Amino acid sequence: MARTIALEVLIKYQNEQSYLNITLNDYLEHSRLSRSDKDLATRIVYGTIQNKLYLEYQLAPYVKGKKIKSREKMILLMSLYQLIFLDKVPDYAVIDEAVYLAKKRDNFAGKFVNAILRNFLRNGKREIDETDxxxxxxxxxxxxxxxxxxxxxxxxxxxxxxxxxxNNTPPTRAARVNTLKITKTDLLKDENFSEANLSPDGVLYKAGNIANTDYFKNGLVTIQDESSQLIAPLLDPQETDLVLDMCCAPGSKTTHLAAIMNNQGKIVAYDLFEHKIKLVKDNLKRLGVNNVELHAGDATLLKDHYPKAVFDKILLDAPCSGLGVMKRKPEIKYHDSSAMDTIILLQAKLLDNAYYLLKKGGRMVYSTCTINKKENELMIKQFLEKYQDMKIVEEKKILPYIYDSDGFYMCKLEKGK
Structure with missing residues (x-):
């Protein structure tokens, strides 16, 4: 059953370019799988996509010149992933299950899949003979x-x-302590939590999915990568500030800003999509945040809705290519590189709006979860050339392997008085 669900998720991803995490969570929530089978399905789904090009390289000699349906190919790829990477799963169990899945549609397909996988076991892994x-x-x-x-x-x-x-290693189970409801010292009394590697408000969880715990459900912690947890403190909002969060969903940084402000002052938060605003509302309620005014709207048009220079602090956590979170979202690797051209134009428009709305003497943070310099350092360079009364106060970049976190860029800027 675990492999059946893994296959269905992978095919849906392949056919619809769906988000792996959303699709997988939806399937698992509606399944009757045990915890161990849910873990197996998760490992197969993420492992197959994380290692897709390598698995296709291993498969290539066995399917060369043959017509192969997309469903059969996915069965082969996920089976090769298990045979190569999952030591605790017996080879015969992988092959038997692959044949069963293939036979559901076509008896011949079962024989075809069986032959290829047994040939692979006989021959072993193919060495990569590329000289480049x-x-x-x-x-x-x-x-x-x-x-x-x-x-x-x-x-x-x-x-x-x-x-x-x-990017091909398992992601950490990082969370942020919600200081509106509990101290980090009190949370660490539970031995399932340990100190994080990077963030002062961060903890690591050792025992499965944090979202299933009472700590999460009662709003004592929220799921947020450690690198992401550095952004709200960098902005350093005060209890009397009027703060703008331009791209707020799903609300991790918004709620962190609120915690730093002790639910004082006011945060005006925008996101483009109504369904994402609902996610933010749910997070605000769970975490006990009550100083946020939420809006569904296009942040590239905000200067048409507010007076000039009205906000004390602005957070622009901009839409980006996501190249810093490929470990957590491996499907990002296979996006078309040309999509970045559109994203870069969008980032520049958002920065224009942020400049217009920021008070003189005010500070803003521009952040992304990418490590592409065109979206980060070069974007800020162009911004500073355009608006010469802006200056960099602090700039950070975190490459994912350094702290076992997501890759992030963040830049704090100040507007001249």
Whole structure:
């Protein structure tokens, strides 16, 4: 049953380009799987997508010149993932289940899948015989060649290798203590929590899904990566401030701002989509936040709705390519690189609005969960060239392998008086 659900999730992702985490959670919530089977389904789904290019490289000699349906190919890829990466799963169990899944649609498909997987077991893993270091790393780590080349150019090849290898490791179970309801000292009395690596408000959880705990349900903690937890403190909102959060969903940083402000002052928070606003509302309620005014609206048009220079502090956690969260969302790796051109234009428009709305002497933070310099350092460079009364106060970049966290960029800026 675990493999049946894993296959259904993978096919839905393949056909509809759905978000893996949302699709998987939906299937698991409506299943009767045991905790261990849910864990297996999760590992198969994420492992198959994380290692997709490598698995396709292993599969290639066995399907060359053959017509293969997309469903059969996905069964083969997820089965190869289990045979190569999951030591505790017996080979015969993987093959038997793969044949069963294939036979559901076509008896011949079962024989085809059986033959390929048994041939693979006889021959063993195929060595990567690429001499080009970029192509070899692309196959080894299942990152498209354009990502390898971009990271190598912007940083260096060794850094690119570390990032890509780290992206294929399991994500940490990081959470943020909600200081509106509990202290970190009190939370750490539960041995299932431990100190985080990076964030002062962060904890790591050792015992499964945090969202299933009473700590989460009662709003004592919220799920948030450690790098992301550094952004609200960087903005440093005061209890008397009027704060604008331009792109607030799902509300992790919004609620962190509120906690720092002790539910005082006012946060005006926007997101483009109504359904995402509902997620933010749910988080506000769960965490006991009551100083946020929520709006569904386009943040690139905000300067048409507010007077000039009205906000003390502004957070612009901008839409981005997401290249810092590929470990958590492996499907991001396979997005078309051309989509970044549209995102960069959007980021520039949002920054224009932030500048217009920020008070003289006010401070803002621009942040992204990408490590692409075009969306980060170069974006800020262009912004400063355009608005010469703005200056950088502090700038941070966190590469994902350094603290075992998401990759993030954040820049605090001040507007001249």
């Amino acid at each position: 270091q970029f192509k070899k790393l692309s196959i080894e780590t299942s990152h498209p060649l354009w990502i390898i080349k971009m990271l190598s150019k912007q940083y260096d090849f060794e850094t690119a290798r570390k990032i890509c290898q780290h």
